[in-house]
Amino acid sequence: MATSVPTFCSDGELAALTALFKNATTAASFCERLAVAGTADGSVSLATNLAAVNEGVNTFFLTFAGALVFIMHAGFAMLCAGAIRSKNTMNILLQTVLDAAVSGICWYICGWAFAYGDVGRGNPFIGDWTFALVDWYSNGNPSGGKGRWSEWFFQWAFAATAATIPAGAVAERFNFNAYFAYTILISAWVYPVVVHWVWAPRGWLSAFNTTAPLAGSGMIDFAGSAVVHMVGGLTGLMGCILVGPRLGRFDSNGQPVDMPGHSATLVVLGTVLLWFGWYGFNPGSTLNIVATTAASSENLYLTSGRAAVTTTLSGSAAAVVALLSGLVRTGSWDLISVCNGALVGFVSITAGCAVLEPWAALIAGGVGALIFDATCWLWLKLRIDDPLSASPMHGVCGAWGVLVTGFLAAPHYVAQAYLNGKYGAFYPGGGGNLLGCQVVGILVVGAWTCFWSGLLFFVLKIFNKIRISPEEEQAGLDVSKHGGSAYNHDHGLGKGVKPGI
Amino acid sequence: MATSVPTFCSDGELAALTALFKNATTAASFCERLAVAGTADGSVSLATNLAAVNEGVNTFFLTFAGALVFIMHAGFAMLCAGAIRSKNTMNILLQTVLDAAVSGICWYICGWAFAYGDVGRGNPFIGDWTFALVDWYSNGNPSGGKGRWSEWFFQWAFAATAATIPAGAVAERFNFNAYFAYTILISAWVYPVVVHWVWAPRGWLSAFNTTAPLAGSGMIDFAGSAVVHMVGGLTGLMGCILVGPRLGRFDSNGQPVDMPGHSATLVVLGTVLLWFGWYGFNPGSTLNIVATTAASSENLYLTSGRAAVTTTLSGSAAAVVALLSGLVRTGSWDLISVCNGALVGFVSITAGCAVLEPWAALIAGGVGALIFDATCWLWLKLRIDDPLSASPMHGVCGAWGVLVTGFLAAPHYVAQAYLNGKYGAFYPGGGGNLLGCQVVGILVVGAWTCFWSGLLFFVLKIFNKIRISPEEEQAGLDVSKHGGSAYNHDHGLGKGVKPGI
C-alpha cells in the first residue's frame, strides 16, 4: 500500500554506502532490504509491530479468559439452584445474577481503584487512584502504557466470583436487603483491599513486591485461593453462623435432618460449567501470554499451560477421593460428593497451580477432599447450617491451598512465575520464608474478612434485618418475596399463579 | 529497563562503519537500529522473540481449545440425563463427571506415555516414556523444546471424551463397578495405544509418520472419527450387546417398546453444548495456529479455519436430513432426530474436517444421517438396546467419517495439512493408497477396541458383575445405588429420602 519504498538509511548513510558499493542501485536495494529492522524516520519497525502484536494477543487472551471466568456465574447459579429446595430457587438465582451486576458497578466506582490504583503514589495498604475509571484512556496504568481495559474486565470477573460465593452458605433464609448489603461490602471494600495486599506491586503481602517484600518472599497466591475463595467462603461462614440454621435443619436432639437439593441435574451442570470456567481462572491468571523477550514469553506460556494441567489433576484427584470417602461413609456412590470433591480440588490448587508439580497437585486435591469432608462433619456437630457447603469448600480449603503452596512450591517453577524466588519448605534449601508468609497471609486475610463481614451481619442482626420471618421461610422465599414459583408446570390453559403484568 | 543499548555490531564492525560514515555517532546509531535483527553476543534477537511469541500464541490456542473440548462433558451429561428416564439420572450424571476425573488420573499415570512417550526410542506400536509426567520439565517432548503442558491438557480432554461416550449405550442397567472397569481400561490402555498408532510421529498407521508410512500414505483421521469416536462407540456397542436390553424394552413378540427420555430441554442443551465444544475439538486439532515460517503458519490457520466451516456445514446438513427422514418415518417433526442428526454430522466430519471441501462436508453429514437412521433400525431388529444411540452415532458414523475421507480428501487441502500428500480416490490421480489406509484403519481400530472391551465385558458377565438385579432396575439406579433421587420437588420440611450423613 505504501507509495514510497521504506528504507533503513538516512540520506547521509545512503551516500556513504553508495560510495562503498560504488553503485547507487545496490546501495538503495541494500537499505530497502534492511528496512524490516526500522527506517531512518522510525515509521516502520518490525520490533514495534511485534510489540503491538504482543499486546493484541495479550488482550485477546485476557478478554477470553475473563469471559471464561464469567461463565462460572452460570455454574454457580445452576449449582446453587440445584442444591436447594425448589421453593427458594428464584431467590438464589436472583442473587447470583445480581452479584454479577452489582459487582460490576462497585468495581467500576471504587473496586479497581482500591485494588490497583497505585501508580506512582499508592501505599502498601490500599490504592487511591482511577475511581470510576477516570482518565483511563489518556493516563497510564500499573502495567505501563495505555490503560489496559482488558485487565479491568478480567479483574472484575474475579471480583464478581468472590461476591457470589457466600450466596450458597446463607441460602433459603437470608433477608434480601442483608444480601444486598454484603455483596456491596465485599465487592467495594473487603475484596479490593485484599487484592491490593496480595497482588498489587506495592502490596505489603505481595510476592510481586520487589522493593520490600514480607520476609524477602511475599505470599504466593497465584489465582486467589485466599484472595477470592477465602474472602468469599469466610463471609459465607460468618453469615451462616449469625443467621442460624434453616428451620427444621436440626431436630430437637440436635441431629441434622437431611434437606436434599431439588435437582441433581442442575448440580452437575453447574459443576461442569465451573470446571470449564476454572480454565480461565487459573491459566488466565498469568495476565499475559507473550512478552517482548523470549525468556519472559517462555515463563508465561509454560506457567499458563502448567496451570491448566495441575488444575485438571487436582480436581480429578479430589473427585475420586471424595467418591471413595462418600462410599465409606454412606455405602452409596454419591453424586453430590463427587461434584463437591471436584470443586474442592480446584479451590485447593488455585493458589499453587503455577508452582506445584503434577504429583503435588494430586496431593493438594486429595488431601483437600478429606479436609472438606472433615469440616462438613465438624460444622454439623457445631450446628452450622451451610446448605451449599460453601464455607468448608471455599473458606477452609482455600486456606489449605495457600498452606500447601508454602510446603510444595517447586524451585524452578517459582523462578518462572515470581521474582523473589523463595520456594517451598519441602524442598532442600527452601527455608521457611515462603511458608511463613503463607501462614501470615491466611491469618491476616481471614481476620480482615471475618471482622468486616462479622460486623456487618452483627449490626443487621441487632436491627433484626438479617433473617426472614418463620412464616416466609416455611412458604419459601419465591412465593413470599419474588411473586411466584420457579416452576410452572401447568399443562392446561394458563391457569398459572402469577399475577399477569 | 535496559542498562546499555543493544547493538548489532562487534567492535571491529563498529570501527569499520565509523570509518565509512566518517562519524562515530552515525555509525553507533546505525548499529543500534540494526540490533533488532540480533546482537553481536546473541543476547537479543527478534527471531528468538518471535519464536517465543509463536509458542505463547500456540499455548493459548491449545489451552482454550482444550477447555472447549472439556465443555463437551457438560453436553454429554445433559444429553444423557435428558434422554433417559428420571429414575436413573443420578447414575449417568455420576458416570459423566467421574469419567473426566478418572481419565485425568489415568492419562497422567500412563495414558500420555503410551500415546506420545516416544522421543527417540518409541516403537510403531506403543510409547514407553514420561509415565506420570516424570521429567516433564527438564526433558524435551515430541514437539521439541521444553515440555508442552498445554498439549498434555488438550490430549487429556480428548481422552476424557472417548471414555465418556460408552456411558450412553449402557445406561439404565449397567453395574457401577463394571462402568468403573471400562472407563479405566479405555483411558489407560485402549485409547492411548490407538492414539499412538494414528497420531504419533512413529505410529504404524500415522499420516505423520514420514519415515515408513503405511502404503506411502498413512491414515488421515484429523480430529479422531476413528481414534475417539469409534473407540468410544464400539466399546459402547460391545457393552450393550453383552449386558442385554433394558427390562421391558422389547415386548414378548420382540417389538420395541418406546422408552422416551425425561427431558427434551436437557437433550437440546446438551446438543448445543456439544456443538459448541466441537469448535474446540476440530479446529483445535491443528495443535498449533502459528509456526516459524510464513508457509507453515498459513497452512495451520487455513486448516483450522476450514475445520470450523466444514464442521458447521456437515452438522447442519445432517440435522436437516435427519429432520426430513424423521418426518417420512414418523410423520412428525421430531426434535430428538434433529439433535441426533446434528451430532451425527459432527462425528462424520471429524476425520476429514481439515481436508474436505465444503460441498464434501455436506455429503459427509447428509449421508451420515441416513446411515445413522439405518443402523438404528438394524439395531432394533437385532434387539440391541442402545438408549442414547451412542454406538450407531459414534461407532458406525465414526467409521463412515474415516471412509468418506478416503474418497473425498481434496489434494490441495491434504498438502496443507499432511506431509505425505496422498489424497482421495475420487480425485483424478488420487489412487487408492489413502482409501486403503482408511479401510485398514477402520478394521484394525475396530478389531482392537472390540477385542479388549469384549474381553472385559465377557469376564464381567461370567462373574455376573455386569448388570444390576431386576429389582434394582425396576426401582431405578438412583434409589438403589446412589442413595436418593435426582429430583426432590417437596416443599415440606426436609422429609427427603436420602440417608443423613
Added chain:
Amino acid sequence: FAAPIHTSVGHVATRICVPNAMTKHQAGFACLCAGHVRVKNAGNILMKNVVDCSVGTLAWYLLGNGFAFGQSNGRANPFIGTGNFALNSVSFTGVDGEGYPQFFFHWAFSAAATTIVSGAVAERISFGTYMLYSCFMSSLVYPVVAHWLWTQWGWLSPLAAAPLFGSGAIDFAGGVVVHTVGGAASLIGVYFCGPRVGRFGIDGSPCRGYRENNSNLIVLGTFLLWFGWYGFNPGSALAVSTYSTAALVARTAVTTTIGAGTGGLSAMLIVYALTKKYDVMALCNGVLCGLVAVTPGCGVIDPWAAVIVAVLAAGTFIAVDHLMLKLRLDDVVSAVPMHLGCGALGTLCVGFFARQQYVEEVYGAPGPAVGRRWGVFFGGDGRLLACQVVALLSALCWVSALLVPYFWVARRLNVVRVPVEQEISGLDASKYGVLTTNELPTKPRTKRAGYV
C-alpha cells in the same frame, strides 16, 4: 513478512475463537425461550432453535454470505453483494482473504438475528411458515442490511469511500443489523400471528399464567447469552493486532459488562418500585436490555455513557412491554421491547455519546474524502446522529417491505398458525410426538404452599 503473518494470525485466531462464544448464544436462546414458554410447547421452541442453526446455515452458505459480503472482481454495489455464493471463488490466502473464518463469524451473527423471532411468535406459529421465514431471513433480509452497514461498499457504512453525510452510521456490533432487524421482524410476526388463545380476556386485559415457566432455564439462558456477548461485541473488532484495536477489544468488554450490570439492576429496581417484589425475570430481562443497548456503541462510548444507556434501556423495555400488552400484541419472550426497543435506543445513543478519539480509533482518521463525526454531547455537529436515524429507518423499511407481504400472504393462505385444537393441547404432543418432560402427567403435582 513476520508482522503481516502475525496480523493475520490475530485475524484468524479472533474469528475462530469468537464464534465459539457465539454458538453459546444459540444455547442461550434455546434455554431462555424454553424457560419462557409453557411446558407443553417447550419441544417446539427447542426445535425451532436447532432448526435455525441448521437451515439457517445452509441458507447462509448458499446465498446469505454472498449477498452480505460477496464481491465479483473486487466490486459490489452499495445495496447488495453480488458474488461468492456457496463460498465460490473466495480467496483463501493472504491477509485480506480470510474467507473461512469470516464466513464462520458472520454465520454466527446471522443465526442470532434469525433466532430472535422464534421466541416472540412461540406457541402458535406453524412450523412450515417458520422454517420458510428462517431461510428468507438468513438468505436475504439480514444479509442486505449487513451489507449496507458493514462492508466497504455499503451506502450507510462509515467504511465507505464517501460515507453518507460524511460520516456513515456507526453500528459496532449489530444494534441495527442484528437487533433492530430481529426485533422488527418479531413485531411483524407477532402482529400477523395474533395473540395466543386465551392470552387476553374479553375486556382486552392480559390473562395470567402466560409468562415464565422455569426460572432455572431463564437464568442459565441469560448467563449464556451474557457470555456469548463477549464474543458478539469484542469480537466485532475482528482483529487484535495493534495497540488501538487491542484497547478497543478490551474496552468493548468493559462497556458491555457495565451495560449489563446497570441494565439488570435498574430494571429490577423499577419493577420493585412498581410491584414491591424483587423479580428475577425483570433482572434477567434488564441484563439483556443493557447488553442490547450498548451493542451498537460499545466500541465508541465511555464506561459512564454505558451506565446512562443501560438505565434508559431498562426504562424503555418496561414501557414498551406495557405498551405491547395495551395493544394486545402477544410477544411471548418480550423480544420486541428488548431487541427493537433497546436496539433502536442504543443506536440513537451512539449519535449522542460517541467520542471522537474512539471513533477515529475504530474507523480510521478522517481523510480528504472521508469525514469522521462524533456524538452531539462531545460537540459533534449532529451528522452522525442523522446517519443513525437514517440507518434505523431504512432498516425498518427494508424489513417491513419484505416480511409484511410474506406474513400477509401466509395469513391469507391461513397457514401462519397451527389449528386452535393443537394450540390448546400444546404443540409438543400434537406435532412433535414428544413431551419435554415425559413423566409429568404421572407425577404428583407440585404443591403450591400458601397459594390459591
